[in-house]
Amino acid sequence: MAISYKPTRMEMSRLKKRLVTATRGHKLMKDKRDETVRRFITYVRRNKELRERVEKLMAEAMQSFVIAKATMSAAAVEEALCYPASAARIGVESTKVLSTEVPRLNYIPTESHGLPYGVLGTSSELDAAVAKFSELMPLLIELAEVEKTCNLLADEIEKTRRRVNALEYVMIPQLKDAIHDISMKLDENERGNLTRLMKTKDMLKEKEG
Amino acid sequence: MADIAMIGDKDSVLLFRAAGLDVYFETDGHAAGKLIDKLAAGNTKVIFITEPVFEAAAQTVSKYRSSAFPAIIPIPDSRGATGAAMRSVRENVEKAIGADILL
Helix, strand or coil: CCCCCCCCHHHHHHHHHHHHHHHHHHHHHHHHHHHHHHHHHHHHHHHHHHHHHHHHHHHHHHHHHHHHHHHCCHHHHHHHHHCCCCCCEEEEEEEEECCEEEEEEEEECCCCCCCCCCCCCCCHHHHHHHHHHHHHHHHHHHHHHHHHHHHHHHHHHHHHHHHHHHHHHHHHHHHHHHHHHHHHHHHHHHHHHHHHHHHHHHHHHHHHC | CCCEEEEECHHHHHHHHHHCCEEEECCCHHHHHHHHHHHHHCCCCEEEEEHHHHHHCHHHHHHCCCCCCCEEEEECECCECCCHHHHHHHHHHHHHHCCCCCC
């Protein structure tokens, strides 16, 4: 028995209060777990869909890059791309899904439109490849948001499930046992007291009679 | 410094420079791990990382799993998807629900 207690009425009412709290906490945690799982499933479905799409489009974009590299020398490709475009930004917010903080990302494309290199000495295939990659960006950002959310929710679900189980299979049974034990001991004391009184009364009667 | 970074081998990630990402050429897991630490400290929000490097730097990646930022997302490299990213999605599902329901 993990819960130590003294068999008194005070202790029993204290334990009873704890049991009420534990039961209520258990119910809340269970509801939270169920709802998080429900949301997690919708997120993870979208995650899978997005990932499949990204993997397909990425393969296409990589292919067009390979073609671009074939039309130009490796050094020329590197030279064209060595000057970085103006940095892409993302708007970052965070929302809460059942008290788990998850990121919300908005892709803000680079301000400069067009290509970060001149047309001289670069092939149109490279332009096409760059365009494909730029098109891919919003999708990648969405994937990042959804995948991170899935990660965080999965962790949260695991934690919540442990709490639910700890309450259900350890805390609540222990409290119930403790309360039962105390009430048995109190009853036993009560009976002991009663028999003593009866015995004393008998003894007094014998003395008188 | 951009909000988005990209780590991987040169052939796979070079083009993302044109899209305005911070691009780092790194294929070694240990060095990539250090780079991720540096980027995370430098307030980078999203780090895309090619699948082979993602697996090589798994230790560092798992460190940032439970924090909202940076989001470290595996992407296929120039040789196509290895399935490592999909596997991590499935791991999530198994962890949360107890069975792989995506199939």
